[in-house]
Amino acid sequence: MRRALLAITGLAASTTVLVVLKGSPGATGVAQDLPAERPPVVPAPAGPTPTGGDASAAPSPSGSTASPRPGRTATRASSVRPGATTRAPSAPRTSSKPPPAPTTRTVTGPVVENEYGNVQVQITLSGTRIVDVVALELPEETAQSDQRSEQVDGRYSGSSGLVVQRQSADVDTVSGATATSDAYKQSLQAAIDRAN
Incomplete structure (x- = not known):
């Protein structure tokens, strides 16, 4: 029983550290560039945590949750304004008419x-x-x-x-x-x- 409690506590602590690192401002670009629609996958512990709740809902010290900031998407990393549409460069215009032949x-x-x-x-x-x-x-x-x-x-x-x-x-x-x-x-x- 004691081993199971230690394993659950260790898993909860490592999950909390993972949640804190993903939600902190200094986190890597991968964690910040996740789309807002898909929250990061966090493994659920096998049993109840010492706080009595779900580890994925554990708040970080800064008060943020595990999901990235709303509105942050991969396009932000490529310096395109959110909501802006990108357009592929158009091919140079060519005239379909041949040049006029000398008279x-x-x-x-x-x-x-x-x-x-x-x-x-x-x-x-x-x-x-x-x-x-x-x-x-x-x-x-x-x-x-x-x-x-x-x-x-x-x-x-x-x-x-x-x-x-x-x-x-x-x-x-x-x-x-x-x-x-x-x-x-x-x-x-x-x-x-x-x-x-």
């Missing part, structure tokens, strides 16, 4: 006459850049003028011709086709001027 337009130069026939040039621009050149009209009256026109057209026109490469009408004259080359460059320069 493509065509500009036609005037018809320029020379001794072999007429020359007219049309340019295609993407934004301010020349992307293609087409000869709408070239001299074709004789086999010789047709051959020279083909040389001029092959050298200056197209998306990989000299005009697109240099982005200007300042191109070298085709040897043997000076009149057609000059007429081509005049119509081309007029088209570039109209585009600007």
